[in-house]
Structures are given as C-alpha cells and as structure tokens.
Amino acid sequence: MRSAPSTTDSELFSALRQGQSSALDALFRRHYVDLCRVALRLLNDEAAAEDVVQVVFTKLWTRRDTLPAHIPAVGPYLRRSVRNRSLNYLRDRSRLPLDDGELPDLPSDPSLQPGAALEAEELQRRLHQAIDRLPERCRLVFVMAKVEEMSHQEIAAGLNISVKTVENQMTRAYKFLRQWLAFILFLIVQNA
Amino acid sequence: MSLNNDDIDRLVIGYREEFTPDVEQGLHRLRRSLREGGTVVRPIQSAPKSTSRRTFLGIAAAVALLVGCLSIFYFNQDNRTYLSNPDRAFAMFDLPDGSQLTLQQGATVSYDADTYNTATRDLTLAGQAYFEVQPDAARPFLVQHAAGVLRVTGTAFNLRTESDLLEVEVSEGAVILEQNGKRMQVAARECGLLAPGQPMVHKPAPNLNHHAWRTGELKFDHTPIDEVLSYFYDNWSIECTWAEGAACDYTVSGKYQSGDAGAVLSDIAKLGGATLTPMDDSGKRYTLSGPCTE
Numbered sequence: 226m227r228s229a230p231s232t233t234d235s236e237l238f239s240a241l242r243q244g245q246s247s248a249l250d251a252l253f254r255r256h257y258v259d260l261c262r263v264a265l266r267l268l269n270d271e272a273a274a275e276d277v278v279q280v281v282f283t284k285l286w287t288r289r290d291t292l293p294a295h296i297p298a299v300g301p302y303l304r305r306s307v308r309n310r311s312l313n314y315l316r317d318r319s320r321l322p323l324d325d326g327e328l329p330d331l332p333s334d335p336s337l338q339p340g341a342a343l344e345a346e347e348l349q350r351r352l353h354q355a356i357d358r359l360p361e362r363c364r365l366v367f368v369m370a371k372v373e374e375m376s377h378q379e380i381a382a383g384l385n386i387s388v389k390t391v392e393n394q395m396t397r398a399y400k401f402l403r404q405w406l407a408f409i410l411f412l413i414v415q416n417a
Numbered sequence: 418m419s420l421n422n423d424d425i426d427r428l429v430i431g432y433r434e435e436f437t438p439d440v441e442q443g444l445h446r447l448r449r450s451l452r453e454g455g456t457v458v459r460p461i462q463s464a465p466k467s468t469s470r471r472t473f474l475g476i477a478a479a480v481a482l483l484v485g486c487l488s489i490f491y492f493n494q495d496n497r498t499y500l501s502n503p504d505r506a507f508a509m510f511d512l513p514d515g516s517q518l519t520l521q522q523g524a525t526v527s528y529d530a531d532t533y534n535t536a537t538r539d540l541t542l543a544g545q546a547y548f549e550v551q552p553d554a555a556r557p558f559l560v561q562h563a564a565g566v567l568r569v570t571g572t573a574f575n576l577r578t579e580s581d582l583l584e585v586e587v588s589e590g591a592v593i594l595e596q597n598g599k600r601m602q603v604a605a606r607e608c609g610l611l612a613p614g615q616p617m618v619h620k621p622a623p624n625l626n627h628h629a630w631r632t633g634e635l636k637f638d639h640t641p642i643d644e645v646l647s648y649f650y651d652n653w654s655i656e657c658t659w660a661e662g663a664a665c666d667y668t669v670s671g672k673y674q675s676g677d678a679g680a681v682l683s684d685i686a687k688l689g690g691a692t693l694t695p696m697d698d699s700g701k702r703y704t705l706s707g708p709c710t711e
Binding site for chain 1: 420421422424425426428429430431432433434436437438440443445446450453466511513547549551632695
C-alpha cells in the first residue's frame with residue numbers, strides 16, 4: 226500500500242491489520258518523531274525513548290491480528306500506547322519517583338541569567354529549563370498534565386499515587402515555575 | 418511584572434520538541450527486529466542520573482558498558498531460537514508474542530521458532546529471568562523444565578532454574594506449577610518450588626526478594642539470617658559459610674538498596690556481631706565468623 230498524503234491514519238491502520246507492511250512503514254514515518262518526544266518527556270532518556278517506541282511498533286506488527294478493528298483516532302491511540310509503555314519501563318526499573326523531592330534554589334548559574342532583553346521564545350526556553358529542575362515526581366506530574374494532557378485520574382493511576390498527590394504536585398510545580406520566571410523577569414528589569 | 422498559571426500553560430508548549438530522532442534509521446532498526454522474528458534486542462540503559470536511587474543493576478550495567486566487551490546473543494540452531502546473556506548484568510528481549518523477558522547474566526532462553534505462539538508459547542530457561550507475559554488465554558505460556566512445567570496465561574514473575582530446581586516468585590497475577598499430574602497455583606507475592614521427587618513447595622514472598630538481581634532492592638522483616646543469606650545466593654550466586662560451622666541465629670529487618678552486594682552483606686553480618694571475610698577475589702564466596710549478638 227502506498228502512503229499517499231491523502232491516505233488517512235485509519236486507512237493505514239486497517240491495511241496494517243491486513244498484513245501490509247508498507248502501512249506499518251507509513252505509520253512509522255508519520256508518527257515516530259512525535260512518539261519519541263512523548264516517551265522522552267516521561268523517561269528523560271533519548272535512547273530509552275526510542276527503545277520504547279520501537280517496541281510499540283514491533284508489537285503493532287506482531288499482534289496485528291488482535292488489534293481493534295476500528296480505531297477512530299490512530300495518533301492518540303499510539304500516544305497512549307507509548308505513554309503506558311514508558312510508565313511500565315520506569316516501573317519495571319524501579320525508576321518511578323517514590324518521594325516528592327526537594328525544589329532547587331532560584332537560579333544562581335550565570336548562564337541562566339537573562340540579558341537585557343528576553344524574547345518570548347527565550348522565556349519559553351527558560352521555562353523548559355525550569356521544568357527540568359523540578360523534582361522528578363513533580364516534573365512527571367506537571368508534564369503529563371500540561372503537555373500530555375492526561376487527566377489527574379490517569380496520572381494518579383500511571384504513577385501509582387493518589388489524585389490528591391497529583392493536585393499537590395501541580396500546585397507545587399506552578400508555584401515554583403511562577404517564582405522562577407518572576408526572578409528571571411526581575412533580573413531583566415534590574416539589568417535594563 | 419509577574420506571570421500567572423495561564424502564562425505558564427502557554428509557555429510549556431514545545432517542551433522537548435527539539436528532540437528529532439532519525440526516522441529512517443529507526444525504521445531500519447524496526448525492520449531488522451521484525452526480520453528476527455519480532456525479537457527486539459535492546460542494550461541496557463545506563464543507571465539513572467539520580468544518585469539517590471542507584472541500584473545493583475545500574476552500577477553493574479555502567480561498569481559493563483565501560484568494559485566495552487559485551488555481547489548479547491540471538492541465534493538460531495535446529496529450528497530453535499536462543500536468547501542468551503553471557504556477560505551483562507541483565508539483558509532485555511521481546512518475544513514474538515509481545516511478552517518481555519529480562520535475562521540475568523549467564524541465562525539462556527530457547528524456543529521453537531516455527532511453533533512458538535501457535536497453539537502454545539513453549540520455551541525453556543537455563544538460569545534466571547524475569548518474565549512479563551502478554552495475556553493470551555488461547556495460547557498458554559509454558560516453561561518446560563526437568564522438574565515440571567510452569568503454566569501462565571498472562572502475568573509477571575521471576576523464574577530461577579538449576580538442573581534439578583525450578584523456583585518462581587510472582588509479582589503480578591498468578592502462575593500454575595505442574596508436576597506428575599499435580600497442579601499448584603502460585604499467586605502474586607508468593608513463591609513456588611519444584612524439584613524432582615520432592616513435594617511442591619508453596620510459601621509467601623511479600624518482599625519479592627528474588628527479584629533483587631534486577632531491582633536492586635532487598636527487604637527484610639524479622640527474617641532469619643539463614644533465609645537472608647539464601648537470597649544472596651539465589652540472586653547473585655554469593656555463598657556464605659559460617660566459620661567452623663558455628664552459625665549465629667538472628668533476624669534481620671530493614672530495606673537495602675545499594676550498588677555493592679558485598680557491602681550490604683557486611684552490614685547484615687555486623688547486625689549479628691559477625692565479621693564477613695572474603696574467601697577469594699571472586700566476590701562470590703565469604704566466611705562469617707565472630708561472637709553472635711543481636
């Protein structure tokens with residue numbers, strides 16, 4: 226099956242179920258990068274992220290006979306598979322964060338100090354750096370909620386914590402990120 | 418000027434979007450895996466960055482990677498596929514049915530490439546491995562051994578075999594052990610043993626200490642020292658003998674997670690007032706001696 230631009234994901238998925246390996250190739254090419262990014266957000270490890278996505282596509286092919294007959298949205302289905310397998314990967318290696326961890330101090334690294342001007346794009350980059358400084362449980366909860374758009378119930382189940390803990394971690398993350406960015410902006414004003 | 422939560426929600430867009438793996442290289446790897454029967458052979462990942470959660474396996478993997486003389490084997494012979502881990506702390510494989518297994522160093526799994534995942538999923542294991550079996554009630558997953566058969570339809574468990582011993586410790590679901598027409602169910606956090614000519618053994622395993630070679634974690638709750646020492650043998654083939662046969666009798670409680678099994682063993686010896694002395698440079702043989710106190 227040729228994957229013309231007009232071929233939908235659902236058509237490719239149906240062809241894959243019928244054993245057409247070209248459909249697997251086409252789905253892989255369409256979704257591989259995005260899915261690796263999903264896995265990376267959870268795993269914090271580029272090689273592991275690619276491994277997880279490889280396994281998802283391998284299973285998609287080896288278990289094509291048992292795949293659901295109709296999947297309305299293939300992209301979200303694949304993202305969900307990658308998220309679940311990423312969490313299994315962390316769980317199996319005892320790498321799910323077990324405690325809340327300590328929040329870091331506000332930026333002291335000179336490389337993090339803003340210059341006289343800070344474009345929106347730069348502010349975004351600084352925020353992403355701040356997310357990476359959150360304690361791992363806090364980071365995972367925040368990224369799952371705000372980037373992966375998972376519900377608090379889904380996050381709680383995935384990380385084996387309570388919904389209340391998810392809410393607490395979200396509050397903690399927002400507070401830290403607001404403080405971090407406020408400090409960055411304060412330095413801008415000081416240097417202006 | 419300050420930012421609110423809505424600003425943060427707006428700025429979070431694009432997080433980790435800079436990562437752009439090579440799609441064609443990834444596709445090439447996928448095709449190769451599928452040509453090899455759907456078996457994805459993955460190298461061990463290095464230890465997590467957080468030093469507070471280092472494990473036995475993380476350090477072992479890092480050391481192994483530094484040595485740089487490693488190999489994990491996948492080969493076919495007489496229609497059987499062999500998965501082997503000669504020299505890594507552990508190696509992970511995916512089976513054609515989607516089940517996953519982690520082989521301990523020195524372990525080998527084999528299955529018939531033509532018949533696996535048809536009516537059944539038959540394989541053999543020499544050594545120790547952790548299995549995560551893909552649920553499939555129509556095609557039971559069977560591990561054949563001289564002592565008996567382990568049967569499962571979908572669960573996770575640690576399995577250790579010696580020539581005349583099969584020992585399973587289940588972490589999720591349940592498995593069935595079969596021997597001479599008798600069947601015994603082993604559920605999560607339970608352990609089962611089969612040995613030829615011996616009655617089947619069934620006992621609780623609340624702390625899953627037989628998984629420690631993989632998880633790096635040992636937990637004890639008033640556990641007799643003899644049982645504690647047995648976990649070091651079962652997980653890492655570490656043998657401890659009491660000097661002049663003068664064994665101490667004390668219990669151990671606590672949770673251990675460390676990069677050095679010998680150091681953990683030494684701490685445990687001190688709990689009973691004993692001294693741990695290596696018998697050679699292998700790190701596998703020790704003598705315990707000294708007055709016994711608790």
